[in-house]
Amino acid sequence: MIRLLIYGFLIYLVVRIVKSLGRSLTGPDEDVGDVPRSENTELIRDPQCGTYFLRQQGVQARIGGQRLHFCSERCRDEYLRDHGMR
Numbered sequence: 429m430i431r432l433l434i435y436g437f438l439i440y441l442v443v444r445i446v447k448s449l450g451r452s453l454t455g456p457d458e459d460v461g462d463v464p465r466s467e468n469t470e471l472i473r474d475p476q477c478g479t480y481f482l483r484q485q486g487v488q489a490r491i492g493g494q495r496l497h498f499c500s501e502r503c504r505d506e507y508l509r510d511h512g513m514r
């Protein structure tokens with residue numbers, strides 16, 4: 429009886445593995461479809477003006493060992509000025 433349970437469990441595991449393999453072969457984008465994992469599509473907030481923008485469109489600045497992102501060079505300059513960096 430216990431052996432039957434073990435066999436059943438093994439068969440269940442094999443079915444699960446085959447199904448997951450089949451899924452990854454047929455549609456690799458299925459699981460990550462809803463959640464954008466790429467940094468290029470990440471929305472970040474400009475600490476100066478509060479605008480949300482895509483990271484790839486922003487301007488980077490390293491301030492006190494911290495990396496900040498701004499929507500434009502103007503906002504970056506204003507932020508630096510407001511914080512006494514220039």
Ligand SMILES: [Zn+2]
Binds near residue numbers: 474479498500503
């Ligand atoms: Zn801005």
